[in-house]
Amino acid sequence: MKNSIFNYTLPSLGKTLEENGFKKYSAKQIFNWIYEKNVLDFALMTNISKELKLFLNENFIINSLNMLVSEESHDGTIKLLFMLDDKRTIETVLMPQKYGQSVCITTQVGCKMACKFCASGLIKTERNLETHEMVLQILAINLLLKEKYKNDPDSPRARVSHVVVMGIGEPFDNFDNVWNFVNIINDDYGFNIGARHITVSTCGVVPKIKEFADLQSQVNLAISLHAPNNEIRNKLMPINKAYPVEKLMDAIKYYIQKTNRRITFEYILIEDVNDSEDNARELAKLVKGINGYVNLIPYNEVEENPFKRSTKIGQFFSVLRKLNVNAILRKEYGIDINAACGQLRAKREGIIKNEI
Structure with a gap:
């Protein structure tokens, strides 16, 4: 069975070529054609030999994602729903x-973390995405932007410049494929997206946070915290029962010690659940002395979940600032097009009602 060329990092492709009698540097030529020039046909790669083209055609495919839905918000946000080869x-x-x-x-089909407030938690976990299924998401957006900016192809806005691994799924539950993906998009011969322009989010898989720390990468780490204590977090996020707040904070401190990188705490504000002034003071105490900042997020309501958007965002933010917590209020994107994680897919599959 042929393998997707997008599953390969530059070193792994070079090794495969070398093992089959070709020059290792040809991997750089292939990467350049695909990721820089958007040439998606081996036959059109003019500086590689006929023998190598034959080998590539016999062993690899240059595949793509099937776009089912594209919705554009009034704020310019575009949400795409793709169908994979297995119809997921x-x-x-x-x-x-x-x-x-x-x-x-997105990193998984569905998400087994089952966070109570999240539309992704309504979707049955089916499988991890392979590396190529993540890479192809970036390629699809780049091709969209190339068309949008065809009259100004050299514009920096004609290519993806920043990536957040925060869509459907828990990235650290698919660690190896996600890390391969990061290496491909970060590679100078790949999409050449700077490590500090890439952010990976986790809801708190403690062993993988430590493994990520040991890589000592410049890639950013975001923690989906959403509660200042175990009592609230247990109700919102089942993973907290395996890795309670104390263990999570120890892993975060380990990460900062190993990398000297600032961390982001994601905190969705939910009415009368985690948004009181006492909660804010407790959160301030929890993150005190940690090199990081709190990203406050207005809740994007899902009718099938009982939670409501907080009406106390301003007060919560004010308490944090008075306590010298570095905090920001995230700007909302695509609220009119189901742009929150999992909403478009859940809506299409009838899990979320159409009026949402």
Whole structure:
């Protein structure tokens, strides 16, 4: 069975070529054609030999994702629903920013973490995405942007510049494929997206946080915290029963010690659940002395879940600032097009009602 060329990092492709009698440097030529020039046909790669083209055609495919739905928000956010080869569906979101084009990618079909507030938690976990299924999300957005900016192809906005691994799924539950994906998009001969322009999020898989720390990468880490104590977090996020707040914070401190990188705490504000002034003071105490900041997120309501958007966001933010917590209020993107994680897929599959 042929393998997707997008499953290969530059070193792994070079090794495969070398093992089959070809020059290792040919991997750089192939990467350049695919990722820089968007040439998706081996036959059109003019600086590689006929023998290598034959080998590539016999052993690899240059595949793509089947786009089912594309929705654009009034704020420029674009959400795409893709069908995979096995007919399962995933979501990808493009969020235009002042600093560039940011893309949020999916890492799993469904999510077994079952966070109570999340639309992804409504979707049955089916499998991990392979590396190529993540890489192809970026490629699809790049091709979309190439068409959008065809009159200005050299514009920095004609390519993806930032990636957040925060879509459907728990990235650290698919650690090896996610790390291969990161290496491909970060590679100078790949998409050449800087490590500090890539952020990976986790809801708190403690052993993988430590494994990620040991890599000593410049890739950013975000923690989906959403509660300042075990009592609230146990109700919202089942993973907290395996890795309670104390263990999570120890892993975060280990990460910072190993990498000297700042961390992001994601905190969705839910009415009368985690948004009181006492909760804010407790959160401030929890993150005190840690090199990081709190990203406050207004809740995007899902009718099938009982939670409501907080009406106390301003007060919560004010308490954090008074206690000298580095905090920001995240700008919302694509609220009119089901842009929150899992919403478009769940809506299409009838899990979320159409009016949402």
